[in-house]
Amino acid sequence: MQKPTLPKGTRDFGPEQMRKRLFIFDTIRQTFQRFGFQPLETPSMENLSVLTGKYGEEGDQLLFKILNSGDFAAGLTDEDLQAGSKKLTPKIAEKGLRYDLTVPFARYVVMNRGTLTLPFKRYQMQPVWRGDRPAKGRYREFYQCDADVVGTDSLLCEAEIVLMVHEVFRNLGVIDFTLKINNRKILAGIAEVIGVPGQEGTLSVAIDKLDKIGREKVLDELRERGFSDDSIANLEPMFNLAGKSISQVLSQLKTWLDSSETAIRGVSELEQTIQLVDQYGLVDSQVELDPTLARGLSYYTGAIFEVKANGVSIGSVSGGGRYDNLTGAFGVPGLSGVGISFGVDRIYDVMDELNLFPASAGQGTQVLVVPFDTEARSVALPLLNRLRSAGLSAETYPDMAKIKKMLDYANAKAIPYVVLIGSEEVQTGMLTLKNMVTGEQQKLDADTIVTRIGA
Amino acid sequence: MQKPTLPKGTRDFGPEQMRKRLFIFDTIRQTFQRFGFQPLETPSMENLSVLTGKYGEEGDQLLFKILNSGDFAAGLTDEDLQAGSKKLTPKIAEKGLRYDLTVPFARYVVMNRGTLTLPFKRYQMQPVWRGDRPAKGRYREFYQCDADVVGTDSLLCEAEIVLMVHEVFRNLGVIDFTLKINNRKILAGIAEVIGVPGQEGTLSVAIDKLDKIGREKVLDELRERGFSDDSIANLEPMFNLAGKSISQVLSQLKTWLDSSETAIRGVSELEQTIQLVDQYGLVDSQVELDPTLARGLSYYTGAIFEVKANGVSIGSVSGGGRYDNLTGAFGVPGLSGVGISFGVDRIYDVMDELNLFPASAGQGTQVLVVPFDTEARSVALPLLNRLRSAGLSAETYPDMAKIKKMLDYANAKAIPYVVLIGSEEVQTGMLTLKNMVTGEQQKLDADTIVTRIGA
Numbered sequence: 001m002q003k004p005t006l007p008k009g010t011r012d013f014g015p016e017q018m019r020k021r022l023f024i025f026d027t028i029r030q031t032f033q034r035f036g037f038q039p040l041e042t043p044s045m046e047n048l049s050v051l052t053g054k055y056g057e058e059g060d061q062l063l064f065k066i067l068n069s070g071d072f073a074a075g076l077t078d079e080d081l082q083a084g085s086k087k088l089t090p091k092i093a094e095k096g097l098r099y100d101l102t103v104p105f106a107r108y109v110v111m112n113r114g115t116l117t118l119p120f121k122r123y124q125m126q127p128v129w130r131g132d133r134p135a136k137g138r139y140r141e142f143y144q145c146d147a148d149v150v151g152t153d154s155l156l157c158e159a160e161i162v163l164m165v166h167e168v169f170r171n172l173g174v175i176d177f178t179l180k181i182n183n184r185k186i187l188a189g190i191a192e193v194i195g196v197p198g199q200e201g202t203l204s205v206a207i208d209k210l211d212k213i214g215r216e217k218v219l220d221e222l223r224e225r226g227f228s229d230d231s232i233a234n235l236e237p238m239f240n241l242a243g244k245s246i247s248q249v250l251s252q253l254k255t256w257l258d259s260s261e262t263a264i265r266g267v268s269e270l271e272q273t274i275q276l277v278d279q280y281g282l283v284d285s286q287v288e289l290d291p292t293l294a295r296g297l298s299y300y301t302g303a304i305f306e307v308k309a310n311g312v313s314i315g316s317v318s319g320g321g322r323y324d325n326l327t328g329a330f331g332v333p334g335l336s337g338v339g340i341s342f343g344v345d346r347i348y349d350v351m352d353e354l355n356l357f358p359a360s361a362g363q364g365t366q367v368l369v370v371p372f373d374t375e376a377r378s379v380a381l382p383l384l385n386r387l388r389s390a391g392l393s394a395e396t397y398p399d400m401a402k403i404k405k406m407l408d409y410a411n412a413k414a415i416p417y418v419v420l421i422g423s424e425e426v427q428t429g430m431l432t433l434k435n436m437v438t439g440e441q442q443k444l445d446a447d448t449i450v451t452r453i454g455a
Numbered sequence: 456m457q458k459p460t461l462p463k464g465t466r467d468f469g470p471e472q473m474r475k476r477l478f479i480f481d482t483i484r485q486t487f488q489r490f491g492f493q494p495l496e497t498p499s500m501e502n503l504s505v506l507t508g509k510y511g512e513e514g515d516q517l518l519f520k521i522l523n524s525g526d527f528a529a530g531l532t533d534e535d536l537q538a539g540s541k542k543l544t545p546k547i548a549e550k551g552l553r554y555d556l557t558v559p560f561a562r563y564v565v566m567n568r569g570t571l572t573l574p575f576k577r578y579q580m581q582p583v584w585r586g587d588r589p590a591k592g593r594y595r596e597f598y599q600c601d602a603d604v605v606g607t608d609s610l611l612c613e614a615e616i617v618l619m620v621h622e623v624f625r626n627l628g629v630i631d632f633t634l635k636i637n638n639r640k641i642l643a644g645i646a647e648v649i650g651v652p653g654q655e656g657t658l659s660v661a662i663d664k665l666d667k668i669g670r671e672k673v674l675d676e677l678r679e680r681g682f683s684d685d686s687i688a689n690l691e692p693m694f695n696l697a698g699k700s701i702s703q704v705l706s707q708l709k710t711w712l713d714s715s716e717t718a719i720r721g722v723s724e725l726e727q728t729i730q731l732v733d734q735y736g737l738v739d740s741q742v743e744l745d746p747t748l749a750r751g752l753s754y755y756t757g758a759i760f761e762v763k764a765n766g767v768s769i770g771s772v773s774g775g776g777r778y779d780n781l782t783g784a785f786g787v788p789g790l791s792g793v794g795i796s797f798g799v800d801r802i803y804d805v806m807d808e809l810n811l812f813p814a815s816a817g818q819g820t821q822v823l824v825v826p827f828d829t830e831a832r833s834v835a836l837p838l839l840n841r842l843r844s845a846g847l848s849a850e851t852y853p854d855m856a857k858i859k860k861m862l863d864y865a866n867a868k869a870i871p872y873v874v875l876i877g878s879e880e881v882q883t884g885m886l887t888l889k890n891m892v893t894g895e896q897q898k899l900d901a902d903t904i905v906t907r908i909g910a
Contacts, residue, residue, distance in 0.1 A: 004504070006501075018494035035848075066521055074540065117867040119854075385736055
């Protein structure tokens with residue numbers, strides 16, 4: 001018989017990994033909730049009419065499509081069958097798997113706009129699927145954790161996102177990170193000022209690679225894409241802002257981009273956002289203003305955010321921004337919003353590499369109760385009950401086995417405490433509590449054991 | 456533009472539903488963990504070679520299949536294309552969506568058996584997909600919450616499941632339920648004793664409908680399936696056990712099924728399980744022994760469990776049993792286990808119908824901070840910070856709007872407290888706390904507000 005395998009690009013998460021992942025999920029969820037974001041879940045499948053055309057041509061190709069149920073080929077003509085994959089697909093598959101959480105959110109808003117209270121703040125933590133070529137850190141199924149507020153253009157929402165990013169990472173124990181912010185209007189203004197108005201898209205795509213390929217290659221790319229030497233020379237001030245304080249950057253941008261109304265609006269939005277953040281009294285702000293921050297997605301129209309953990313070479317762990325037109329693709333125009341997305345897989349990698357998971361995040365069963373014989377169960381089973389009632393994770397070795405085997409089981413599962421119950425223990429009521437880490441043993445009564453382990 | 460729709464049989468879960476669902480998930484997860492079950496997650500997609508043939512022919516048809524990525528039709532011959540859906544499917548789809556959590560669990564155990572510590576206790580809470588015809592209470596995407604222990608045949612595991620079922624429902628607040636238990640060996644013994652040895656499968660299928668179609672129709676069905684009048688007459692004692700105590704049922708079964716070794720083993724297993732449950736000191740046991748309980752799945756070989764909530768006509772909310780051969784289909788024989796599955800959708804329906812959700816389960820944002828003007832933000836924003844640091848869910852209305860509009864927002868979102876901050880409040884530091892339920896207003900300082908709302 002063939003050994004079973006996993007589809008490529010997918011993963012099982014065993015107990016230890018899962019406990020750590022749950023720590024991340026719980027932390028993000030709690031923080032979202034504290035900021036007043038409300039939970040939403042949408043189906044894994046969406047109609048392809050909802051998904052197609054929303055992620056560009058490449059995205060369409062990466063969508064996983066679901067074969068229609070039943071006799072999907074009935075009614076197909078020879079012509080249909082021989083028309084090739086692209087034309088055949090819509091005839092045999094009308095559903096696809098969720099590609100991100102934004103399009104389903106937009107679909108939900110459109111379908112429920114009659115009953116939604118605006119501004120609507122929702123968070124969503126669910127897997128998404130992409131038929132990308134699997135690689136290190138790139139999977140075909142992975143989780144996104146998004147929080148968005150739509151129906152308002154108040155910059156207070158941007159400030160709240162800055163606050164929330166700090167909260168999430170601090171609650172996770174990732175203290176050393178950088179939150180870069182920028183504003184798309186500044187990029188648009190730069191394009192104006194250097195003489196390529198409207199070409200901020202091309203500019204963004206190139207600048208987005210600054211970290212990876214360096215300044216010279218970015219400029220080469222712009223030259224190839226038709227930017228004049230003058231335009232490129234005019235870009236100079238952009239590269240001289242690194243390492244400066246937020247107020248320095250803001251004042252230099254005001255001077256440089258003075259002639260662009262759009263840029264000045266972007267600068268002012270950033271300035272107000274920073275002021276609002278200050279009003280909250282944010283301690284140890286990790287915010288950095290980076291006018292070269294572009295982020296690929298073309299639908300951002302205002303603030304852009306990106307978070308990287310310092311001390312590891314792992315890509316961004318969080319990102320987002322403001323968009324003007326969440327629901328336009330579904331015929332409902334004008335809904336502005338701002339959102340942030342946390343990448344659980346990368347956050348996991350960061351925390352794993354930097355050893356940031358608290359011990360409790362990896363902890364499974366806290367105590368193994370070991371009766372030496374069936375007699376001893378009369379003491380062991382009620383004790384299990386009591387340990388669990390006290391909120392502890394407790395189990396017993398179910399078979400009558402040699403003591404060594406049961407202790408091996410405790411060690412293999414990294415259970416820190418074992419309670420040993422033999423005939424003496426049954427008679428005296430004094431049970432043996434063994435600390436599996438130190439090896440220390442003590443005779444204690446059941447009450448003391450419950451409080452000791454719970455402490 | 457066409458209005459977007461949901462694929463049939465799928466659902467969005469908005470904030471209120473989600474909060475209640477999360478209450479169910481959290482409660483089940485915590486209880487699983489307290490009993491020493493460890494979390495596992497498997498991919499949504501499995502290779503069809505893993506899924507096919509595991510759920511019977513009907514199940515195979517209900518599997519959602521995923522169209523291969525890229526140019527799936529390349530290389531197909533005309534013959535392939537025209538062979539019809541059934542023969543074409545394996546050539547264009549090699550993956551399918553998870554149909555239950557048991558087969559992926561078995562696959563995981565087989566793939567990781569070199570490193571797993573046995574007995575292995577895992578829980579898994581993930582959605583599954585079935586291309587069933589949608590109906591009331593039947594969806595194409597729904598969650599399963601399973602806990603299983605494999606690698607032991609100790610009846611202590613059955614007892615633990617009985618305990619855990621009680622814990623889960625009590626922690627949910629579903630006090631009035633019935634946990635029916637039976638043993639497949641008893642059903643096998645009945646088949647022997649009434650003269651149709653080995654036909655307990657047919658017997659089970661018919662008896663399974665007892666609740667729905669009544670005794671006479673069950674007997675009709677057995678007659679149709681070739682059971683003799685003698686056999687059917689011999690079934691009589693089975694119908695005379697309802698409403699009797701566990702010990703009465705056990706003793707009548709012992710007499711009736713005395714001639715079947717298998718049955719007597721089943722009776723003894725049940726007896727021992729009940730004794731073990733008693734040893735734990737389970738208070739207010741809801742266990743009922745029902746020798747007519749069959750449950751459809753043919754892979755059960757020992758104990759069978761089924762839970763129904765009393766006072767509502769909603770099907771079983773939980774079920775499970777012991778199986779002998781979890782991994783046989785993957786060429787690894789002999790792994791015995793016992794498991795229990797909780798149906799979140801039905802539990803939700805029960806709790807909703809009986810009004811059992813605690814108020815906290817539906818609660819979103821706890822307090823809305825309302826600054827009347829931008830000045831007031833200097834007080835409002837730090838207050839938001841403090842409320843959140845105290846673990847409260849707090850938000851502000853982001854736009855400068857009329858007070859009525861902001862209070863309407865609080866009411867629409869069922870936010871119980873609002874803090875109003877105008878110029879007087881900024882000057883005096885005494886803020887207005889409004890209870891949105893009673894309408895009561897009080898002037899309090901920030902400290903008092905934080906502790907008052909947190910109480």
